[in-house]
Amino acid sequence: MGEFRPHDRNDLFRFLDWLPPSRAVETPIGPAVYRSERLAARLGLDELYVGLNGYAPERGARNPTGSFKDFEALPTLLDFRERGLKAIILASAGNTARAFAHAATVLDFPAYLVVPEGMLDRLWLPIHPSDAVRLIVIDESRDYAAAIELAARLSVQFGIPPEGGARNVARREGMGTAVLEHARVVGRLPRHYVQAVGSGTGAIAAWEAALRLRQSGQVPGELPVLHLAQNAPFAPIHDAWTRGTPIRPHEDVPGQLARIDRITADVLANRNPPFAVGGGVGDALRATDGTTHAVTNEEIAVARRLFEETEGIPIGTAAGAAVAALGQALAGGRMSRDESVLLHITGNDDALLRRDYALHPIQPWLRLRTDDLAPERIARLADRFA
Numbered sequence: 001m002g003e004f005r006p007h008d009r010n011d012l013f014r015f016l017d018w019l020p021p022s023r024a025v026e027t028p029i030g031p032a033v034y035r036s037e038r039l040a041a042r043l044g045l046d047e048l049y050v051g052l053n054g055y056a057p058e059r060g061a062r063n064p065t066g067s068f069k070d071f072e073a074l075p076t077l078l079d080f081r082e083r084g085l086k087a088i089i090l091a092s093a094g095n096t097a098r099a100f101a102h103a104a105t106v107l108d109f110p111a112y113l114v115v116p117e118g119m120l121d122r123l124w125l126p127i128h129p130s131d132a133v134r135l136i137v138i139d140e141s142r143d144y145a146a147a148i149e150l151a152a153r154l155s156v157q158f159g160i161p162p163e164g165g166a167r168n169v170a171r172r173e174g175m176g177t178a179v180l181e182h183a184r185v186v187g188r189l190p191r192h193y194v195q196a197v198g199s200g201t202g203a204i205a206a207w208e209a210a211l212r213l214r215q216s217g218q219v220p221g222e223l224p225v226l227h228l229a230q231n232a233p234f235a236p237i238h239d240a241w242t243r244g245t246p247i248r249p250h251e252d253v254p255g256q257l258a259r260i261d262r263i264t265a266d267v268l269a270n271r272n273p274p275f276a277v278g279g280g281v282g283d284a285l286r287a288t289d290g291t292t293h294a295v296t297n298e299e300i301a302v303a304r305r306l307f308e309e310t311e312g313i314p315i316g317t318a319a320g321a322a323v324a325a326l327g328q329a330l331a332g333g334r335m336s337r338d339e340s341v342l343l344h345i346t347g348n349d350d351a352l353l354r355r356d357y358a359l360h361p362i363q364p365w366l367r368l369r370t371d372d373l374a375p376e377r378i379a380r381l382a383d384r385f386a
């Protein structure tokens with residue numbers, strides 16, 4: 001590790017030395033960073049860089065499922081394969097499942113993806129999904145937490161290696177390439193880093209990548225201040241950071257599910273983010289003198305219009321939350337206009353992919369109900385997982 005010496009190639013394996021897999025594959029996946037003019041002028045920022053990590057080939061972003069989850073999926077499956085593992089299982093609210101379905105298809109590596117039925121309409125790929133993709137749908141559910149629980153039980157019952165969430169090094173280091181690309185393009189660290197968070201893994205990844213860049217001694221700049229955005233009225237990371245409210249993942253927390261139902265940036269609806277654990281989101285915020293922002297649906301809608309109007313690229317709701325948070329941070333005096341900012345646009349969904357590709361829906365491989373979580377019922381699925 002040590003030295004920061006990006007390879008001469010046009011994808012995330014430019015940073016192969018700092019990623020877990022030892023060998024790269026051909027891929028369009030990778031981070032893109034460019035300097036904003038129009039949004040920067042509108043906000044009055046001297047130096048605003050946009051990390052555009054969805055799909056917008058006009059900006060150099062060619063991620064096939066339209067979000068930075070592509071940075072995570074491909075290195076993870078390559079790493080699993082190198083370690084001799086035969087399959088992976090994970091839960092997703094949508095974007096992660098798309099990214100893993102794509103990587104599973106490209107690498108022909110079996111991936112069991114557990115998703116709530118409510119997310120089914122966003123499960124598509126710009127290529128034909130292969131048999132390696134095993135989509136497990138929980139009927140009549142919109143709840144990501146139920147998917148997490150079912151994935152955990154199936155993993156134990158049938159011995160399928162779990163993806164690992166924030167503990168997955170390939171995931172964190174894949175996501176951290178957004179900051180590495182900024183360092184490569186700009187030659188130093190940004191003073192501020194702005195991202196919408198659900199689990200907060202992307203933010204932990206940004207912090208860790210910045211630490212490594214500083215340790216390399218080759219990239220100047222202080223540790224970037226993290227500005228993390230969530231969507232009110234469901235903002236557990238914001239509430240934990242600003243008010244000390246403990247993370248309470250269970251369904252019986254009064255009003256929690258109803259609040260989740262009200263947010264438009266639903267990829268951020270993670271009820272159990274790694275906040276208090278060592279090396280988690282809380283530590284990342286403390287170490288970087290960071291801050292959190294809760295933005296409303298209305299603020300997100302306004303921010304998405306502003307971004308599309310100024311930068312010419314449509315963005316998703318989560319990325320809209322980041323743009324809104326940038327506005328809040330400026331208005332609240334949390335950054336000054338002459339400090340450099342990396343605004344992480346984590347995704348733009350299918351907006352431009354639909355223009356360039358036919359999108360293929362991913363068909364369910366198995367449909368379950370929440371009561372199938374009972375141990376005796378799970379055992380009955382043995383045939384399917386044999």
Ligand SMILES: *Cc1c(COP(=O)(O)O)cnc(C)c1O
Pocket residue numbers: 067068069095096196197198199200201202203267268316318319346347348
């Ligand atoms: C997953 C996701 C996020 C949040 O990332 P975390 O690492 O879970 O905090 C933000 N934006 C988009 C588009 C995502 O898919």
